[in-house]
Each structure stands twice: as structure tokens, then as C-alpha cells.
Amino acid sequence: MSEFNIEVIEKKHFPQFVPVGYEEGEWISEDGRKARILEDVVLGENLENNSWSQENEDMHEVPTKNGWIDVYERERVLETTGIILGEARNTVVEFGASAGYMIEEMYRAFPENNYIATDLMVDGLRKSYLRNKNIMHIRCDFTDAPFVTKSVDFVYSLNVLEHIEDDMKTISECYRILKPGGYCLFVVPRGAHLYDYFDEMLFHKRRYAKGELLSKCRETGFQVVHNFHFAWLCYPAFWMKKKWNKRVGKRISKEEKMEMVKKDIHNAMDSSIAIGLMHLERKLSKLFSPEYGVREFILCRKM
Incomplete structure (x- = not known):
């Protein structure tokens, strides 16, 4: 199977509008780099991937959609995105889109924008593409993002x-591809001291310590606009x-750990107690926001 040269992406890949720089060939390619475009089939061979597995992808598909x-998390992202995107037409990129549930909701809520879903995993992107053919899908490694400098309005990543081993490199890539005034949103797991077999089996390189991601974003050059924890x-x-x-x-053995992970995911997915607590938290979060939680939400801006 051959690679699809991103320099020859056709206008049909942009159903809403053509991104700035497309006509000059200066939007999504530089230095002869290539990415793999998803159409009816996946073009190109596998990229190296040591950060996720197909077993994990399959195990998380239902919980990611309904857990x-x-x-x-998606509700909170949409609340913030509405403020960012407004009425303007923007180029929006999700890296690590997986099966595409977030970008699908994003498109449904703000259809006037141009959306690009990216991921390393083939099957997740294929599933997303089959449901969302009006969204462009690119298979790529975001430590070397196939977008030219200052070409994207909003980039986000959830968990x-x-x-990613070198998360600073990825954060820097997000900064590089954003236009001045563009936004970047990250959601990550909190609690470095809580790293356990669950994290190990899900290929987590880390859980984030308090202030760790804030520091990394600022070091890259971002201005932190909003930071809170949830759950x-x-x-x-x-x-x-x-x-x-x-x-x-x-x-316990590696095999036993994986079985425990599957059990944990199944038991936690539709917990009525947890759902009740989240409804209560939504109301209380209008009054105060503790500096701890299961996940951390950081919205940054490139000045």
C-alpha cells in the first residue's frame, strides 16, 4: 500500500471551507513530510506505536463513549469550546481522536468549522471516519505533526x-502549529503518586503531578487561560x-493485571454513585473549584 502525499490533498477533504494557505500549498506540509489519509481504506503501512494497543482500543471503545x-469530560470541553470558537470559521485539530466521539460532538455543536481528526491507531480512526465522513482524518504521530507553523486555530487532546514519552515535544508541536491567538486544550490524569497497574497496562508513561503540566505549557510559551480539576x-x-x-x-502477573483492568473499567463505567456525584459536582463547580481531582483540564493560548 502506498503513502498518500499530503501535498496533494484535494479540496473535497474540506467540506466546510478551505484552510488558509491551502492554495499556496503551505497549510499541511513542509519539508516533504507525509501523512496517511483515511478514505474508504487506510492508506499506508503502520506507523511505530508504543503508546497504545489494539486490545486497549477495543476495551475502551464503549466506556469512552458512554462511561x-x-x-x-466531553460536556466540559464543549462548554469551553463554545467560548473559543464563537461564530468564526476555524481550523480545529484533535490529536488522539481514537473512535472520534469528541470530534463528532464538536462538529455537531459547531458545524461551521473545519475539523481534522488525527491518531496513530488505524482502527479507531477508521471507525470515526465511517461515522463522520465530513471530517478529515489523518493518521500521524503528533510528536512530528504534519501541519505547518501557524496554520491551526484550535488544537485539543483528551487523555x-x-x-507520550516526550510530552514536551508534543506540547511544543501544538504551540508551533497554532496561529497567534490560537488555543490549545489538554485533559490529563492527575496524581503522580497514584500510578498503579491500571496505568501500567494502559501504557501510561505518567500521571501528572500538581502543577506539572502548567509548568510545561508555560515553558513552551503558552499563556494558561483556564485550569481546573474535575471528578x-x-x-x-x-x-x-x-x-x-x-x-x-x-x-500479580501481567495477565492478571489486564484482567483486573477490564474488570475495573466494566465496574466503574456506569456507577450510579459516581454519576450522582458528577451531577452534584456540576452544580458545586459554579461556587468553587478544588485543586485536586481525577483529571486536570488546562486551556492555553498562544499569544
Whole structure:
């Protein structure tokens, strides 16, 4: 199978409008680099990927779509995105789009923008493409993003940075491709001291310590616009479970760890207690925002 040269992307890939710089060939390619475009089939051979697996992709598909924390997360992202995008036509890129549930909701909420879903995993992108053929899909490695400097208005990533060994390189790539005034949004897992077999089996390179991602974003050059944690009402129970996992993980095999992960995901996905706590948290978050939680949300701007 041959590579699809990103220098010859046709206008049909942009159903809403053509991105700035397209006519001059200066939007999505520089230095002869290439990316793989998804159409009816995936073009190009596998890219190297040591940050995720097909087993994990399959295991997470339903929880990512319907699990309480991911549903709540997408709601919070859309709330912020509405403020960012407004009525303007923007080029919006999601890296680590997986099966495309977030970008699908983004397109549905703000259809006037031009959306590009990217990921390393073929099957997730294929599933997203089959549901969202009006969204462009590119297979690429975001440590070397196939977008030219200052060509994107908004880039976001949900629970991906923790899978990347050199997260600073990826953050820098996000900064590079953004236009001045453009926004970048990250969601990551919090609690460096809570790294357990669950994180290990999901190829997490880290959980983020307090202030770690803030520092990395500022070091890159971003101005941090908004920073908060969520699932903080659930955090005490989450903390205890992670501490228990750390102890258990020392004496079980890799196979047993994976079975435990599958069980944990299944049991937590539709917890009525957790769902109730998230509804309460939505109301309380208007009054205050603790500096702890299961996940951290950071919105940055390139000045």
C-alpha cells in the first residue's frame, strides 16, 4: 500500500471551507513530510506505536463513549469550546481522536468549522471516519505533526499526553502549529503518586503531578487561560482504590493485571454513585473549584 502525499490533498477533504494557505500549498506540509489519509481504506503501512494497543482500543471503545467520566469530560470541553470558537470559521485539530466521539460532538455543536481528526491507531480512526465522513482524518504521530507553523486555530487532546514519552515535544508541536491567538486544550490524569497497574497496562508513561503540566505549557510559551480539576467529589474513593491497586499490583502477573483492568473499567463505567456525584459536582463547580481531582483540564493560548 502506498503513502498518500499530503501535498496533494484535494479540496473535497474540506467540506466546510478551505484552510488558509491551502492554495499556496503551505497549510499541511513542509519539508516533504507525509501523512496517511483515511478514505474508504487506510492508506499506508503502520506507523511505530508504543503508546497504545489494539486490545486497549477495543476495551475502551464503549466506556469512552458512554462511561460517566468521559461523558462529563466531553460536556466540559464543549462548554469551553463554545467560548473559543464563537461564530468564526476555524481550523480545529484533535490529536488522539481514537473512535472520534469528541470530534463528532464538536462538529455537531459547531458545524461551521473545519475539523481534522488525527491518531496513530488505524482502527479507531477508521471507525470515526465511517461515522463522520465530513471530517478529515489523518493518521500521524503528533510528536512530528504534519501541519505547518501557524496554520491551526484550535488544537485539543483528551487523555493522550500521558501516553507520550516526550510530552514536551508534543506540547511544543501544538504551540508551533497554532496561529497567534490560537488555543490549545489538554485533559490529563492527575496524581503522580497514584500510578498503579491500571496505568501500567494502559501504557501510561505518567500521571501528572500538581502543577506539572502548567509548568510545561508555560515553558513552551503558552499563556494558561483556564485550569481546573474535575471528578473531585469522586477523588477520595478513587485515591483509596489506586492505593489498593499499588499494593495488589506488586504480587500479580501481567495477565492478571489486564484482567483486573477490564474488570475495573466494566465496574466503574456506569456507577450510579459516581454519576450522582458528577451531577452534584456540576452544580458545586459554579461556587468553587478544588485543586485536586481525577483529571486536570488546562486551556492555553498562544499569544
